[in-house]
Amino acid sequence: xxxxxxxxxxxxxxxxxxxxxxxxxxxxxxxxxxxxxxxxxxxxxxxxxxxxxxxxxxxxxxxxxxxxxxxxxxxxxxxxxxxxxxxxxxxxxxxxxxxxxxxxxxxxxxxxxxxxxxxxxxxxxxxxxxxxxxxxxxxxxxxxxxxxxxxxxxxxxxxxxxxxxxxxxxxxxxxxxxxxxxxxxxxxxxxxxxxxxxxxxxxxxxxxxxxxxxxxxxxxxxxxxxxxxxxxxxxxxxxxxxxxxxxxxxxxxxxxxxxxxxxxxxxxxxxxxxxxxxxxxxxxxxxxxxxxxxxxxxxxxxxxxxxxxxxxxxxxxxxxxxxxxxxxxxxxxxxxxxxxxxxxxxxxxxxxxxxxxxxxxxxxxxxxxxxxxxxxxxxx
Amino acid sequence: xxxxxxxxxxxxxxxxxxxxxxxxxxxxxxxxxxxxxxxxxxxxxxxxxxxxxxxxxxxxxxxxxxxxxxxxxxxxxxxxxxxxxxxxxxxxxxxxxxxxxxxxxxxxxxxxxxxxxxxxxxxxxxxxxxxxxxxxxxxxxxxxxxxxxxxxxxxxxxxxxxxxxxxxxxxxxxxxxxxxxxxxxxxxxxxxxxx
Numbered sequence: 078x079x080x081x082x083x084x085x086x087x088x089x090x091x092x093x094x095x096x097x098x099x100x101x102x103x104x105x106x107x108x109x110x111x112x113x114x115x116x117x118x119x120x121x122x123x124x125x126x127x128x129x130x131x132x133x134x135x136x137x138x139x140x141x142x143x144x145x146x147x148x149x150x151x152x153x154x155x156x157x158x159x160x161x162x163x164x165x166x167x168x169x170x171x172x173x174x175x176x177x178x179x180x181x182x183x184x185x186x187x188x189x190x191x192x193x194x195x196x197x198x199x200x201x202x203x204x205x206x207x208x209x210x211x212x213x214x215x216x217x218x219x220x221x222x223x224x225x226x227x228x229x230x231x232x233x234x235x236x237x238x239x240x241x242x243x244x245x246x247x248x249x250x251x252x253x254x255x256x257x258x259x260x261x262x263x264x265x266x267x268x269x270x271x272x273x274x275x276x277x278x279x280x281x282x283x284x285x286x287x288x289x290x291x292x293x294x295x296x297x298x299x300x301x302x303x304x305x306x307x308x309x310x311x312x313x314x315x316x317x318x319x320x321x322x323x324x325x326x327x328x329x330x331x332x333x334x335x336x337x338x339x340x341x342x343x344x345x346x347x348x349x350x351x352x353x354x355x356x357x358x359x360x361x362x363x364x365x366x367x368x369x370x371x372x373x374x375x376x377x378x379x380x381x382x383x384x385x386x387x388x389x390x391x392x393x394x395x396x397x398x399x400x401x402x403x404x405x406x407x408x409x410x411x412x413x414x415x416x417x418x419x420x421x422x423x424x425x426x427x428x429x430x431x432x433x434x435x436x437x438x439x440x441x442x443x444x445x446x447x448x449x450x451x452x453x454x455x456x457x
Numbered sequence: 458x459x460x461x462x463x464x465x466x467x468x469x470x471x472x473x474x475x476x477x478x479x480x481x482x483x484x485x486x487x488x489x490x491x492x493x494x495x496x497x498x499x500x501x502x503x504x505x506x507x508x509x510x511x512x513x514x515x516x517x518x519x520x521x522x523x524x525x526x527x528x529x530x531x532x533x534x535x536x537x538x539x540x541x542x543x544x545x546x547x548x549x550x551x552x553x554x555x556x557x558x559x560x561x562x563x564x565x566x567x568x569x570x571x572x573x574x575x576x577x578x579x580x581x582x583x584x585x586x587x588x589x590x591x592x593x594x595x596x597x598x599x600x601x602x603x604x605x606x607x608x609x610x611x612x613x614x615x616x617x618x619x620x621x622x623x624x625x626x627x628x629x630x631x632x633x634x635x636x637x638x639x640x641x642x643x644x645x646x647x648x649x650x651x652x
Contacts, residue, residue: 128619133628135604298543298566301593314566389516391546391562391573404548404560415629417548427596456619 092116096438100129104207104442107452111429111441118437123430130456138416143169143243143383146416151237153418154454156199157397159192159228161454162241164394167322168403169243171392172385180373181245182324187258187366188231188240190359194265195224196397197305197352197359200449204349205276207446208285213276220268223261230254244379255367262360269357277353286349287340290432290444294343300431301424304399305355306448309335309348316395328365330358345447352449384411398422398449418457422450458570463539464512464519470532472509472525518560518573526576527585527611533563533572534590540565541572544591547598549605551631555580557607561587586612604629 099110108129114122134153138146150161163185170177202217225235231254232240232247240247276282292302294310307314315332317325333354335347385407394401399421406415425448433441509522510529521529533541541563548560558577565571576584586609588595599618601607606627609615616622623640626633636644 128621131619133604136628139629295542299592301544301591301597312566319569387515389560391548391560393545400545402546402562404546404562406550415548415550417546417550419546419548423596423600424593427593 093121098441104445105452106203106445106450109426109450109452109455111445113438113441115438120433120436120438120441123433123441125426125429127426127452127455130452132457134457135416135418138413140412142411143385143413146413147242148237148239150418151239152453153420153457154396154398154401154422154451155236156451157192157196158236158238159188159241160196160394160396160401162238163189163323164392164396164401165403166241166243167394168390168392168405169383169385172388172390172405172407173243173380173383175244175378175380177245178373178375178377179324179371180249181375181378183366183370184246184250184375185241186323186325186328187250187363187370188228188246190362190366191224191227191258193359193397194356195221197356198224200305200352200397201272201276201349204446204449205282207442208282210276210279210282213272216268216272216275220265223264227254227257227261230257242379243383245375245377249375250370255370258363258367262364265360272353277350283339283346285443286345286447289340289345289440290436290447291341292343292428292432296431297343297428300428302399302428303421303424304396305351306348306399306425308333309351309447310343311335311337311347316393316400320393322392322394325362327369328362330361333358345443348447348449382411384409393419396421398451398454399425420454420457422448422452423455426450426455458538458568460517460519460572461512463570463572464510466536466538467510467519467529467532472528472532513575516573516575518575520575520577523576523578523582523584527587527590529574530587530590533574538568540567542566542591544587544593544597545571547594547601549601549607549629551605551629552577553631557605559584559601559607580606581608583608583610585610588612603627606630 094115096113096115097110098113099105100108105111110126112124112126113120134149137149147162147165150165151158154161198217198221202214205213228238229235232238292310294312297307297310298312303314311334313332313334316322318332333351335342335351337347339346387407387409389404389406391402391404401421402419404417405413408414429445429448433444509525511520513520533539543564543566545562545564550558552558556577557580558575561574563572563574578584584607586594586598588598595613596618598609598612599615602609602615603617603619604627617624625636638644
């Protein structure tokens with residue numbers, strides 16, 4: 078960012094051209110600027126320049142009590158706000174060392190998995206848009222709308238929920254919500270197969286995505302890539318299984334990994350396919366959770382004031398984009414001394430230059446779309 | 458594997474630290490930070506030669522002296538019994554009175570164990586960069602420098618990452634003051650519009 082980046086021509090070779098993509102570009106999924114060094118049509122290096130949405134959320138948190146931080150974490154990953162709420166609440170609960178009522182855990186799992194479906198729908202739709210398929214986007218967005226309607230009925234907000242609080246949730250589920258959720262799942266089950274017909278086996282889509290932008294498993298881990306982007310490379314790393322939090326141990330579900338069915342393991346198509354399969358797994362989890370949700374008071378364990386004892390905690394959470402971490406240092410007061418958020422999209426983006434090297438400019442859009450970044454979370 | 462077991466493995470290896478220069482403190486006395494905001498220091502000010510690796514009971518983490526950190530990092534990743542191939546997070550923190558800290562959270566995908574390593578140092582000290590060990594450290598260290606002003610030696614591409622390149626100061630320092638002007642434009646301090 079800044080004017081000197083434009084004038085820094087010292088490292089440019091004779092045949093190299095610097096192409097500026099963004100900050101206002103539909104394929105950058107937000108205000109991200111990519112400085113693409115190209116040799117003809119071939120990309121030699123990408124320098125992502127971010128910070129356009131930076132609001133120093135971590136500094137804000139140092140002046141807010143633990144309860145007041147929740148709406149701020151909402152605004153980090155605005156496509157999966159529930160995940161951010163949940164991740165933050167887990168970190169504070171770990172610091173406070175409190176047990177939650179069963180019902181709260183079940184509600185959180187149901188909500189988190191519905192949110193995962195909604196977030197992956199956006200990822201798949203915009204990924205289609207990046208490679209030139211416009212219809213899937215209109216379909217996925219209208220189905221995501223159904224999940225958002227559910228959330229609106231639940232807590233009144235459509236995008237930034239402030240629903241999961243440290244120690245509980247803000248409102249209890251209504252029986253009607255559960256009926257509507259089952260209705261949605263039945264509808265989405267049928268719809269799911271149509272998506273497969275529309276994108277998964279589409280020869281043009283496969284041509285654009287298979288064998289493109291391969292992330293080898295070890296390089297992905299080295300760069301700290303997590304979530305569906307890493308699982309696309311065949312790494313079986315899902316915190317819901319490897320380090321289970323909440324009550325994920327109680328549910329039966331698979332962790333889909335990329336197998337290279339259309340090309341090489343770890344290509345863009347694999348990352349897309351992992352997201353598709355994950356939606357199916359999420360539906361499985363929601364059905365199991367709804368079938369066995371117990372009764373109880375959702376506010377029973379909620380602390381009146383949050384004053385953790387001195388110490389620090391690092392807590393991780395599997396969000397739709399990957400491994401969200403919260404590092405919180407407490408000095409025994411109601412305000413955190415330091416709150417650091419590990420942003421999954423930030424780490425996923427750092428691999429872009431490595432992966433896109435040697436590919437065409439148009440493939441940069443494909444690779445970036447397959448990484449599924451959210452700039453609100455990268456810039457914080 | 459538990460953190461204290463990991464420490465035992467590390468203590469068997471001799472890390473030869475390069476000659477440590479005495480970090481020269483700047484003469485200016487920083488304005489006193491509000492008392493409650495400071496994280497209480499858990500270790501003594503000076504690290505003895507033999508105490509370069511310590512176990513911090515409270516946070517169940519390993520305290521490493523910055524002079525041997527790069528060698529320890531290489532060992533943490535390369536040793537077959539440790540095999541920390543995934544650096545999850547680097548969190549920087551301000552300890553007050555011109556001291557900073559870094560907390561590295563590590564995880565092993567093969568052995569399924571995690572570890573927190575902490576380094577605490579004077580703010581003028583250059584901590585060795587571990588970007589050559591874990592490449593994800595590249596951006597995390599740039600962020601730590603940008604936000605907290607921790608200095609790194611041997612980093613391949615050290616510049617600001619989130620803030621504008623001509624920004625002054627490091628906002629997450631406890632003694633940071635908002636600038637009055639940015640590029641000649643007054644920074645609005647009146648918050649009545651949204652508060």
